[in-house]
Structure formats: C-alpha cells, structure tokens
Amino acid sequence: MRRVGTVVRTAGGLAIARGERGEEPPRIGSSVVDESLSTVGRVVDVFGPVDRPYVAVTPNDGDGLAPLVGGKLYAR
Template structure:
C-alpha cells in the first residue's frame, strides 16, 4: 500500500556549482523561509537540503546541498519539491 504525500513544487534545478551545491530557481515569494527543508524529486526520493537563498527578492535562487552518493548533475533541468506539510509549517512562521 502506497501512502500519498502531497508535494509542493519549489522550482527547477538550473545547474551544479563548483562546490557541489545545486542551484534552483525558486517560485515562492517567501523563499527565505525554505532554508532547512528537505527537497525531493517527483518520485519522493530525497535530493538534498536547502542551505541558503541567494539573489534578488523578486527572483530568488536556492542552494541545495545534495545527499551523499547522489549524482547532482542527473537532476539539472528537473523540478524540486518539498513536502506540502513542511511547506505549510514554515509559511505560518
């Protein structure tokens, strides 16, 4: 039996920086609250953790630290998600 967990799309992964962090364009206007959330792909596989938000307020980017053993370049061009329940929790802060 599979459990359905709603996901919230946070943005698309654009590239991998030299230090290994993935850079994703964030869709949320309150992106600063996303720091610390676990990111996933559409199949609910963990990708990494949002470590920082950079760029202008109206067009922010998230720096995602990939989990160990993950080939980050495989996720370039793909959407990144967070669990809906986690997203709602941080947006209520």
C-alpha cells in the same frame, strides 16, 4: 509540499534551483525531494532577487548532482 524551482546548474557540490515566480521560497534546512518524491537533500541558502530567488541545495549523495539539472524540486 511546496515547489522549490528548477535546477539550473551545479556549483561547488550544490544544486542551484531557480525559484518560481510568486512562490514563497523554502526555509533553510527544509528537506527537498525530486519529481519522483525521492529525497535529494536540504536547503542551505536562498539568495538573489526577492521575486524569483535561487535556492542552494546540498545533496544527500554528491555523485548524483548532474541528473538533477533541468528537473523540478519540491520542499517538504
């Protein structure tokens, strides 16, 4: 597994995670899990600065976005 980053906010039905410095961003379409290894969703976009990009994740369950803010996400 690879670290995606920390969820900094939700916007437009997506969870937006800030990538970790020095980590390669995940590929679009990668499955994303939370710290308890529960599947959260899939990566739909990677954008922003190259050294620490943002990662947009579309959730499997749109109602469960708010608890993700502040949590770490990982790509399988």
